[in-house]
Structure formats: structure tokens, C-alpha cells
Amino acid sequence: KDESGETALFQAAAAGNADVVKTLLKEDASVDLSNTSNVSPLMIAAYHGHSYACRMLLDRGRANINQRDMTDKTAIAYAAHNGHGLAVETLLVRGANVNIVDVYLWSPLMLAAYKGRANIVRQLLIAGADNSLKTANGKTASQLARDGGYLHVSDMI
The missing domain is CATH 1.25.40.20 (Ankyrin repeat-containing domain)
Structure with missing residues (x-):
């Protein structure tokens, strides 16, 4: 973790780097470990519209799809706000509230x-x-x- 609480998995999800996300998940990286604002790797991937990273975090890593940040926003809220339809669809298909x-x-x-x-x-x-x-x-x-x-x-x- 760095000073803001971001892990390598968080940074890979933010960048949409699917290969690194996949590798870290194989190494049992913690998918729900959040930064200091309680933003998870899934939330940051959804925020940036990285639907493939979202899919991997949910399907391989079993990320908490309805986890909330410090202001109670969820991954689907981030994706919806930023207009990322494919990320929204990915989350909906997997049961986001x-x-x-x-x-x-x-x-x-x-x-x-x-x-x-x-x-x-x-x-x-x-x-x-x-x-x-x-x-x-x-x-x-x-x-x-x-x-x-x-x-x-x-x-x-």
C-alpha cells in the first residue's frame, strides 16, 4: 500500500491493466482492500469504465459488488455518473443493487x-x-x- 492506501491491484484496476489485474488475482491479492477514502479496486475500475477489469474483479476475485465508499457511493454509482455503459451492464448482470x-x-x-x-x-x-x-x-x-x-x-x- 502507498500513503493513500492504494495497492498494486487498485492501481492496475484504475489503469485498466487487465494483465496485471489477472496476475495479481492469481496471487490472491485482496480485492476488497480499499484506499483511505474506502474506494475499492472495483469502484475505481468502474469509475474509469474499465469493464473488463470489473468483470475480472467480480468473477475471479469475488469482489463485493455493493461495497460503499466514504460517501456511500458504489461501483455502479461511479460507472453511471461517468457514463460508462459497458461497466454499468457488467455490474448489472452480476447483481449490483x-x-x-x-x-x-x-x-x-x-x-x-x-x-x-x-x-x-x-x-x-x-x-x-x-x-x-x-x-x-x-x-x-x-x-x-x-x-x-x-x-x-x-x-x-
């Missing part, structure tokens, strides 16, 4: 809607995302999309 909210009560659907990510919103809704959840400020995903100027996304929800 689409309705876990962070400390501000934002769900992955809300994060995607606020950014106008129509394809991600569609994926999450099909997977059972609850469009009636409200943020700490009382806003729904549809209202957040509208606030961001994404009327087409708001209408989808």
Missing part, C-alpha cells in the same frame, strides 16, 4: 439523469431502478434531469 443511495440520498439513476446520460438511465430503469426516490433536497431523478436541461431524459423517467 441499483437503488443504493449515497449520503446525499442520490441513487445511480439520479447521478446518470443529472448528467443527461440517457442510455445509462434506460439501463438502470430496465434493471429496476426506483424513479420515485428523492435526494436529501427532495428531488427525483426526473427533476434532476430537468434541472440539468435534459428534458428528453426527464421524459424517459
Whole structure:
């Protein structure tokens, strides 16, 4: 681990270096060992859209798919927020909970809607995302999309 708590597996997942991730998993690297912000290798791979690294961490390493960081964000929240549809799909197929909210009560659907990510919103809704959840400020995903100027996304929800 370095001073920020990042392991070699974390750094390989962040870079999307599949060969190194695979090698480290064969050596029994701890998949759920997080950095000082409680961000796991799976979360950082999802954040950057490295779907193959996500798949390896889940299938070979048995990573905790719904692990939360210091603000209660999950891997699917990171992928949804950053518009990484393939990473979202990888996580959905493997059972990620689409309705876990962070400390501000934002769900992955809300994060995607606020950014106008129509394809991600569609994926999450099909997977059972609850469009009636409200943020700490009382806003729904549809209202957040509208606030961001994404009327087409708001209408989808």
C-alpha cells in the first residue's frame, strides 16, 4: 500500500491493466482492500469504465459488488455518473443493487439523469431502478434531469 492506501491491484484496476489485474488475482491479492477514502479496486475500475477489469474483479476475485465508499457511493454509482455503459451492464448482470443511495440520498439513476446520460438511465430503469426516490433536497431523478436541461431524459423517467 502507498500513503493513500492504494495497492498494486487498485492501481492496475484504475489503469485498466487487465494483465496485471489477472496476475495479481492469481496471487490472491485482496480485492476488497480499499484506499483511505474506502474506494475499492472495483469502484475505481468502474469509475474509469474499465469493464473488463470489473468483470475480472467480480468473477475471479469475488469482489463485493455493493461495497460503499466514504460517501456511500458504489461501483455502479461511479460507472453511471461517468457514463460508462459497458461497466454499468457488467455490474448489472452480476447483481449490483441499483437503488443504493449515497449520503446525499442520490441513487445511480439520479447521478446518470443529472448528467443527461440517457442510455445509462434506460439501463438502470430496465434493471429496476426506483424513479420515485428523492435526494436529501427532495428531488427525483426526473427533476434532476430537468434541472440539468435534459428534458428528453426527464421524459424517459
